[in-house]
Amino acid sequence: MLVSLVASFYLVSQFKIHFGGPQVPLVGLRHAFESRYYANWRFFRDAASVLNDGYAKFSNSPWRFTRADTDMLMLPSKYVPELQSLSPQIASPTIAHAFNLSGYWTNMDIILKNNLHFRTLQEKLTPHLNQLTVPMQDELNYAVEKDLPKCNGEWVAIKPYHSILRLVSRISARIFLGKPLCRDERWLEISTEFTENVFVSLVVLRLFPRFLHGFISYFLPSTWICCNYIRKAKKLLVPDIKRRQVAMAAGEKSENDMNLLNWMLEIASPRESKPSELAHLEVVMSLASIHTSQMNAVHVLYDLAEHPKYVKEIREEIKEVIAEDGDWLEWKKTSFYKLKKLDSFMRESQRHNPPTLLSYHRVMMSDYVLQDGTVLPKGAHIAMPVNSIQNGITPNPDLFDPMRYYRLRQGEGQAHLHQFATTEKDVLNFGHGKYSCPGRFFAALEIKNILVRLIMDYDWKLPEGQGRFVNLHAHEFIFPNQNGLLYMRQRPQEERLKM
Known part of the structure; x- marks a missing residue:
């Protein structure tokens, strides 16, 4: 009986692979009878090979590969101009993101209730970035004192994955919640541990068919941990949210009003204003x-430590901005825009180490026929192999060339292009068009703030005889090595930033 059930399940799954999806070329199976779960295991271990192989064969036409939880319909970037005009009622990025992050089982399905998070980032956070540099720098200074080791004149080993996590979580908390909550260790634990456990959960769940996710998540510690941190977040934030709502209703103002949570309360409709859901959304946005x-x-x-000759060049650029705009603590958003060499280094580093090899996710809510006659069927999960696409238009893509984009920006009419946070038809790490990542400008400003402080105040090097630590790969995701080491040493006082 069991053998019959397994055989039946196998035959049904193979039928769906070969005949149930869009009729476009299938990549990733070694032969017609190979199970999707063997193919999915290969994708889990080496997604880059699957995606690069598919793109090499079908760079200008649709193709697909099979995962344990769904089939993925890959599209070339030539369709971006047409796709970016489609409404979410036809092609939904939100449903695709919730699905890709295992939605209900990781508590990420809150984003399906409304688009308050997207609107707040787009309408409030990004327009106020110029006013956020001072609180970001203030929190970074506090974080450096609290979380980085003292290393006057001595080389001290750190694990940057963990140290930078603390810096980023503190700055994000300052902008998302304001003081004093941003320095509450309970919130810092919630925001960082929830993030870690979401990715543990989805990496494991993606190894199995979708219909098993509920059963598996019941026995998966990380999914229970995610739920527990959502409960803790509500317990911590809901009283504060209610207090803010009362203060706003009474017209009370505070110097601590400029933060994401207050902006969410400002623009939320009555049905979006439930404190428990706002608390949940804050965790997800973090x-x-x-x-x-x-x-x-x-x-x-890691890349600066491996290519130290660029550190001096970037430091000289930072000094030039200081000479023009004053000390670092006086900088506004425009000052960071002038760091074109640092920006180029960031963009090249991201090209070699993208957070994900897939982007531009959409779930088709209805059938749609593209202008060339290609049919995108209802229910199809479409995406683009963004790293393959970007490398396909990049000369000598295997070469790490940190000034690649700096040189491109020297061309006539190119000064505002090729930036870390800008999107293009063939550069899709942040998506493209009106549904591109609304937080990318904040992210760029946050990263530059951190890097300017760390580059100017410290020297960095890899352990003796050790090259750059190898990244960790799981499905399409790429993570910096959590156990990788760097050595840091404080620079002489006169060469550091003035505080």
Whole structure:
């Protein structure tokens, strides 16, 4: 009986692979009878090979590969101009993100209730970035004193993955919640541990068919931990949210009003104003902020340590901005924009170490026919192999060239292009168009603040005889090595930033 059930399940799954999805080329199976779960295991271990192979064969046309939880329909970037005009009622990025992060089982499904988080980042956070540099720098100074080791004249080993996580979580908390909550160790634990356990959960769940996720999550410690941190967040934040709501209703003002939570309360509709849901949403938004900013900053530090000749060049650029705009603590958003060499280094580091090899996710809510006749069927999960696409338009893509984008910006009419936070049809780490990541400008400013302080105040080097630590890969996700070491040493007082 059991053998019959297994055989039936296998035959049904194979039928769906070959005949149930969009009729486009299938990549990733070694032969027609290979199980999707063997193919999924290979994708888990080496997603880059699957995606690069598919893109090499079908760089200008749709193709697909199979995962244990769904089939993924890959599209070339030539469709971006057409896709970016589609409404969420036709192609939903939110449903795709919730699905890709295992939605209900990781507590990420809160983003399906409304788009308050997206609107707040777009309408409030980004326009106020110029006023946020001072609180960001203030919190960074506090974090450096609290969380980095004292190393006057001595080389001290740190694990940057963990040290940078503390810096990023503190700065994000300052901007998202304001003082004094941003310095509450309970919140810092919630925001960082929730993020870690979401990724543990989805990496494990993605190894199995979707219909088993509920059963597996019941026995998966990380999913229970995620739920527990959501409960802790509500217990911590709900009383504060209610207090803020009362203060706003009474017209009370505070010097601590400029933070994401207050802005959410300002623009939330009555049905979006439930304190428990706002607390939940704050946790989810912290995940998005901490995850990408921390990883990018760590990768840049590793790359600077591996290519130390660029450190002097970047320091000279920082000194030039100080000469023009005053000491670092006086900088506004425009000062950070002038750091074109640092920005180029960040973008090249991200190209070699992207947070994910897939982006531009959408779930089709209805059938849609593209202008060339390609059919995107209802229910299809579409995405783009963003790293393969970007490398495909990059000369000598295997070469780590930190000034690559700096040189491009010297061209006529190119000064505002090729930046870390800008999106292009073939550079899709942050998406593209009106549904591109609304927090990317905040992330760029946060990362630059951290890097300027760390580059100017400390020297960095890899352990003797050790090259750059190898990244960790799981599915399409790429993580900096958590156990990697860097040595840091405080620079002489006269060469550090003035506080």
